[in-house]
Amino acid sequence: xxMADIGDESGPGHTPVMLDRIVGLLSPALHEPGSVVVxxxxxxxxxxxxxxxxxxxxxxxxxxxxxxxxxxSRSRLAPFGDRVDLVHAEYDDIGDxxxxxxxxxxxxxxxxxxxxxxxxxxxxxGFAYSQDAPLDMRMDRTRGSTAADxxxxxxxxxxxxxxxxxxxxxxxxxxxxxVARRRAAEPLDSTRxxxxxxxxxxxxxxxxxxxxxxxxxxxxxxxxxxxxxxxLARALPAALERIAVGGRIAxxxxxxxxxxxTKRTLQGLATDTTPPGLPVPLPEHSPxxxxxxxxxxxxxxxxxxxxxxxxxxRLRAAxxxxxx
Numbered sequence: 611x612x613m614a615d616i617g618d619e620s621g622p623g624h625t626p627v628m629l630d631r632i633v634g635l636l637s638p639a640l641h642e643p644g645s646v647v648v649x650x651x652x653x654x655x656x657x658x659x660x661x662x663x664x665x666x667x668x669x670x671x672x673x674x675x676x677x678x679x680x681x682x683s684r685s686r687l688a689p690f691g692d693r694v695d696l697v698h699a700e701y702d703d704i705g706d707x708x709x710x711x712x713x714x715x716x717x718x719x720x721x722x723x724x725x726x727x728x729x730x731x732x733x734x735x736g737f738a739y740s741q742d743a744p745l746d747m748r749m750d751r752t753r754g755s756t757a758a759d760x761x762x763x764x765x766x767x768x769x770x771x772x773x774x775x776x777x778x779x780x781x782x783x784x785x786x787x788x789v790a791r792r793r794a795a796e797p798l799d800s801t802r803x804x805x806x807x808x809x810x811x812x813x814x815x816x817x818x819x820x821x822x823x824x825x826x827x828x829x830x831x832x833x834x835x836x837x838x839x840x841x842l843a844r845a846l847p848a849a850l851e852r853i854a855v856g857g858r859i860a861x862x863x864x865x866x867x868x869x870x871x872t873k874r875t876l877q878g879l880a881t882d883t884t885p886p887g888l889p890v891p892l893p894e895h896s897p898x899x900x901x902x903x904x905x906x907x908x909x910x911x912x913x914x915x916x917x918x919x920x921x922x923x924r925l926r927a928a929x930x931x932x933x934x
Contacts, residue, residue, distance in 0.1 A: 626656035627920045628909055632720065632860050633660050635902055635927045639717045639858040643667040647718040648708070648852075650701030650845065655683030657720055662690045671716070672696045673707055675750040675836075700750075702845035708852055715854040723842065724864035725749075725832065739824040742802035747828075747835045757831045758799045766790050776839070776867065777830030785811045785827060804828075829865065839867055846875040850899075853930045858902065860927040869906055869924045876901060876928045898934055902927040 626632075640647060640661065645668050649658045652672035662670055670693060674680050680696055687694045697707050701721060708716065745758040761769070766786045773782035788811035792798050798807070805824040812823045833839060846861075853859060859876075863869040876899060884895040906924035914921045 625917070626653075626660070627722065627862055627917070627923045628907070628913070628925055629657060629660055631907065631925065632657055632862070633664055635860050636661065636718045636720065636858050637664060639856055639929070640665045640668050642717070644669070645718075646671060646713055646716040647720065648673065648704060648716050648849065649720045649722075650704055650849065651720075651722045652683050652696070653679050653722060655686040657722060658683070658694075659686060659690075661718075661720075662687070662693060668693065670694045671707065671711060671713070673699050673701050673704065675700050677750070677752060700841055700845075702841045702848055704845065705848045705852060714852075715857070716852050717854055717857045719849040719853060719857075719859045721842075721845065721849070721860070722862045723838070723868050724862075739801055739805040739822055739828050742800055745799050745801055745804060747832045749836050755835060757804075757835050758797070760831055760834055761789050761798050761804065762793050772834050773827055773830045775830075776833040777826035777828075778866075779826040779830065781812050781816070787811075801828075833867070839871060842868060842871050843875075846872065850875075850879065850930070855930050855933060858927060858929045860925065863906070863924045863926070864922045869926070872926050873906070876926055880928060896932065898930060898932055899928040900931045902929055 636647065639645070645665065647658075647661055647668060648671045649655075649661075650673045652658060652674040653676075655672065658670050658672055662668055670687070670690070672680075672683060672687070672694060674683070674696075675698070677698060680698055684696055687696070695711055697710075699707055704719070708714070745756060745761065747757040748754050760772075764772070766783075766789075769786035769789060770782045773779040773785055779785065785808055788807055789798060789804075792803075792807055798804055804827070805822070808824040808827045809817060817823050849859060861872045861876075863872055880897045880899040880901050882891055882896055884891045903926050906926050908925075909917075909920045909923050
């Protein structure tokens with residue numbers, strides 16, 4: 611299911627998605643003094659604060675590409691003092707971050723993917739189709755192309771591909787052609803202008819159901835601008851490589867494309883790869899991971915009722931049982 615994403619919800623009045631379940635899944639790996647957890651998508655630090663509070667001898671490495679989120683989490687996590695290292699980086703750079711910090715192994719990794727509520731709610735970030743703002747959508751505003759760059763410079767064929775693959779938008783071609791017509795007259799540079807264009811490009815009958823017709827287009831552009839799927843595909847192996855035997859990883863996804871990558875990576879390492887036909891399994895081909903969730907877990911109904919943005923969350927977790 612594709613919905614507006616939510617990551618960390620730890621501002622005033624908010625609770626991070628599936629907080630108790632994540633703490634419960636990761637905690638068995640965090641009891642020993644000197645244990646380290648990496649929160650690769652720190653957001654506002656809600657999950658991080660709960661883990662640090664539950665384990666007084668735990669050290670946190672918090673990583674985020676959003677400098678605004680880092681500053682807010684720095685304030686939130688200040689009471690934990692030198693038990694916290696915060697780093698501005700993409701989460702697929704986990705290996706390099708740990709090298710700089712002198713950490714060869716860690717006991718847990720958390721990846722809470724998607725867009726945080728503050729990013730959605732702060733109109734100037736350009737993530738939300740419900741508010742007019744510059745068409746930006748960068749999680750890291752210090753670098754990279756904006757959504758306006760994408761819609762005003764990509765070919766119709768490339769726009770169509772992005773909308774179809776990343777947004778699962780069945781009217782991708784119509785929308786891309788409408789974008790091309792619009793930008794031939796003037797640049798397309800605001801969220802409202804894009805949302806209106808998408809609404810007008812989609813058949814009237816389709817607009818009556820399924821929520822805002824622009825949501826798939828906005829999701830697709832956001833994924834492209836932030837290279838979200840490419841980063842996730844690199845980040846999972848990088849994170850798993852650093853997890854010690856007995857260590858754990860938890861991943862919260864918010865749409866099927868993220869969950870598919872996570873599922874494939876975790877299940878692949880949880881499978882015996884002994885060549886068929888051999889009489890006994892080979893130890894070097896035995897599973898590296900033990901899956902901790904049966905499929906992808908979803909938030910409970912009461913959490914969805916309290917926080918509708920959590921409804922699309924899917925949680926997968928695994929434990930390392932041997933080194934490669």
